[in-house]
Amino acid sequence: MTDALKKYLVTFFPENKTITAVEGETILKAAERADIYVNSICGGEGTCGKCRVIVRSGEVQKHASSLLSEKEIKNGYVLSCMTKILSDLVVEVPPESSSLQSAEGKEETSNRFSSLSDWDFNKTGFTLDPLIRKVRLHLPSPTLEDNQDDLSRLLNAIRRETGLSGITTPISILRELPNLSRDSNWDLSVTLAELGGSWEIIRIQPEESSKGNFGIAVDIGTTTVVAHLINLETGLTLDAAATYNSQITFGEDVIKRIIRSEEDGLKPLVQAIVQDINDLIGKLCLESNLTPDDINAVICAGNTTMLAIFLGITPRNIRREPYIPPLSDPPPIPAVQVGLKINDNGILYCVPGIAGWVGGDITAGIIAARIDRSPAVSLLIDIGTNGEIVVGNQEWQLTCSCSAGPAFEGSGIACGCRAVAGAIDKVDITDDGTINYRSIGGDPPIGICGSGLLDTVSEIFRAGILGRDGRFDLTRKEKRLIEFDDQPAYIIAFAAETAEGRDIFITQGDIDNLIRAKAAVYAGISVLLKAIEIGEKDIEQVYVSGGFGNYINIDRAICIGLLPDIDRKKILFIGNGSVRGAKTMLLSREARKLARDIASSTTYFELSTDNNFMDEYTRAMFLPHTDIENFPSCGGKEVPKV
């Protein structure tokens, strides 16, 4: 960028925000600088088609793309990543390109990743004993006879009240104490954080101005980031919020992001996730009439790579043999040191992980499912961008990980979107072939989310539109069966019905993605069960975790071969097990201790070097499976000759 380059004003709508851009800069880059969020999962390479915007006025240098229809091109749609600015512009970012779509409190809206109503700390089996404690104290005023120093006076009062000793005090508190204690007439509220065996004072306040004790639990997913606001004195979840992980622009899966971090440095990825979490914290606080400073602690669960990047630690060795993570059990860290904007002395806790490819999100899931409490063998299936499977009981746990891709989260598919208002989340095909769909909030549809995708595939398979090999039956004459980008596609909602006036459809590629994902998960389950030599019927309970999980139809999930065909009553959706387990640990020191024990004792089963897995995976690439007899309740169809 030199002075010689011409500069133009680019105005983005609906934000009505104007930024100066230089000639030749892409619209996507300008949007990033303007803090306007535009979807992108291919890293700006013009291949994902998610970053489409509408140029309302001005001159641009376009780039041909098969990802835009003729009609769209006529209407001014461009791929923002491939379109260069040649004059002042007015650009509109359509809703489907902006993930910042509010939930507006409708039923089944943005909080599909974080449903609150069905979680109750009191049912976890743990006692409320949070990592952060708040103590109310009245200290005796000093006199010539009782002339101990301010710090000793405080520490002695805490010891009398709580029995705790060996408490550490950061310098900012030492600096506040003399004036604050006298100004408050020695009526103090003291907040203490557990730092692995010892406690630290993280806040002192005049008792009268003390607000309560709040924490945030975060699940850092590869695709989705979820945060819950928790009252640490009651154990209640006050609110929840979710967003796509902004790192998506650096690559849609973990491996791509590791590579990107090696090429361009870790910093942009770190900044992206830190900003996401700070945004969620800010949003949660705003809605609960708190400020981020009121938050005393954040607990994070996530896969090993996501957590390492968030901490600013290189994940490079995770993808290199012998696949060593930089750390499994991060110590408590001053939140300010990772850029979190909460109480200046607030603490970041991380849920300990199990291996390079099975992170703290799964440890948290185990805690959420309480697999450890029963002698019976249970199965935990976490469905996200990676699928992780745990089989175990109170004595032992065995786990593995398989790459599912972001399809279940509505990402990486042609008309995919997050489960926000307007997302098609349910599809039925009646016997006469009529398609009924439901969009979240009843809004004109904007795309298909993960559960909608699963429903669609299941239904068009059942209706015979898809074969058992997952291919469209192209012999059918249907107006919904079209061609898009040189591949067959099937329209769910016609342009006239949709928010953007564009058809919403599912492509052969989308179906392939979903089948690969479900095959990977099912193969992982099969391998683990074989390793311990038990059958599907011996499983006492199946816990399905993942934001997506709560909203799928069990029968349909079984009938596409994602879940084993067992008694439906044994299958329990536990929602986002990662964030639930993390919350439990923030509220119970015992749970956190248990999590550390489980993380260090769980056995990791490496699938990538296991021949069985490839066999199982190949056999699972059919609908529902090559071995149709494994799915007796799914009607059964013969395996096609392939």
Added chain:
Amino acid sequence: MTDALKKYLVTFFPENKTITAVEGETILKAAERADIYVNSICGGEGTCGKCRVIVRSGEVQKHASSLLSEKEIKNGYVLSCMTKILSDLVVEVPPESSSLQSAEGKEETSNRFSSLSDWDFNKTGFTLDPLIRKVRLHLPSPTLEDNQDDLSRLLNAIRRETGLSGITTPISILRELPNLSRDSNWDLSVTLAELGGSWEIIRIQPEESSKGNFGIAVDIGTTTVVAHLINLETGLTLDAAATYNSQITFGEDVIKRIIRSEEDGLKPLVQAIVQDINDLIGKLCLESNLTPDDINAVICAGNTTMLAIFLGITPRNIRREPYIPPLSDPPPIPAVQVGLKINDNGILYCVPGIAGWVGGDITAGIIAARIDRSPAVSLLIDIGTNGEIVVGNQEWQLTCSCSAGPAFEGSGIACGCRAVAGAIDKVDITDDGTINYRSIGGDPPIGICGSGLLDTVSEIFRAGILGRDGRFDLTRKEKRLIEFDDQPAYIIAFAAETAEGRDIFITQGDIDNLIRAKAAVYAGISVLLKAIEIGEKDIEQVYVSGGFGNYINIDRAICIGLLPDIDRKKILFIGNGSVRGAKTMLLSREARKLARDIASSTTYFELSTDNNFMDEYTRAMFLPHTDIENFPSCGGKEVPKV
């Protein structure tokens, strides 16, 4: 030092000690490495002339200096700091260059605030067990079978090597570990800091680039700041440096600085002392070929107010009834949080204090004097801007504080200066009235330092120029007796003799200052002894601490009434007890623990509310004292009628 440099053998006499030196190294540096003490006060700049040695044989590269006479040059004398080694050498260190200052106060040495030669950690009675440990590790390389994460690998190796567990790791180390461990082929040097019961990793380095383990002990005096550089692996003091406390511009005593901090805020005072300490650290490192980053820890002793200000904590309540300090036993603090420029993860330790007016410098003095080891009752007198007195034995300690003012440190007096080159430090008046003075280094005089002031007062009193009431005898006709600033003054060095061409004199005000100071100290001693109902003769040992203390003439200190008139053999100068005790604590965890026990168990005796003290003080305002019979060895003169 590279392999290309030639190496030579240098033998020092009279020690008959041989060391290998590289070509071009100075004789002074070689002597230092050989632990041969050679005076030097200019920091090796060829300006003080104290470091002369005699080259008996061999070739050197000389440097012309006006500090050597022709005869000396002919006899082989060189300035060791400016003379480079060009062959094997035999060097003799003449007595005047190796004045190993003993407690009897024979000769002045280089670093009057910090003489190094007479302190030996091995004589402290503690075992070398420093607060900072450096561990060399070879970690097993990870494999598919041994696939623990990097952090666990490191912590397990540390545990195997040291037995230590529960070690904490700051995030900067977590971020360094993955690349650094692989780049160094898993040969690591790990530096650990004790944080009150647990240990923290404060540095990881490739073993090959590891330099050693260094710390700094600092005595923050109201007037003078002293720092010693210590090798924590050997216990040896490598160098020492001193400077005036820059806070002097905000007020010469503690009370004035507290008031100033309340009026104008704490920040300017904090910045002043932090800068002083950073300057001293920088200077010490430069001279020892280290960088401040090589310093792993700083330990600070100082009075309660100085330490609070240094930590950025308001000392305001120390001067208000009930005189409560903000803290007595500061926890270990990340050095960066107080602005110290050392290892980014380095630790600041503080010596625990006893009360608002008896700080960690006195706790350190008790550790330096080892009062705690004997059943006999000893006295510790610390002479600085405040005079603190401790009386005690292995069972108990009692302490008090009295304001002496900065006169003993050469500050706050008309022609005062610190004990640097050119300071008049010794004054004699012959029987015929001739005045002989000595200036440090033999330089043209620039002013009078503390010991020079004491000498002057003692001598002009003995010569009858001052009366027992401390007033000049104005009836004397003397050209040296002048008037300055409306008060009588007495010239020590005439303008023609001085560096600045201005008379150097002592005023009535200076004398009043000194008398108030010595009266306060003596009164404090008297009150404590009365409180425990013992007499001066029952004292087994008197330890005199304070940079100043080492250089005074005991007889004269007694004859002006500063010290009790007891057997001179019982009086031991321990130099700067504060920095010595602090060093001991940095080198011995046991010493630090003992210091904390002593600090919390020592009884503080408040003089300001004690009527006895005012009586004693008033009686001590004469030379040597109102009760002349208390000073039988001082010749005795009648108390003048006042």
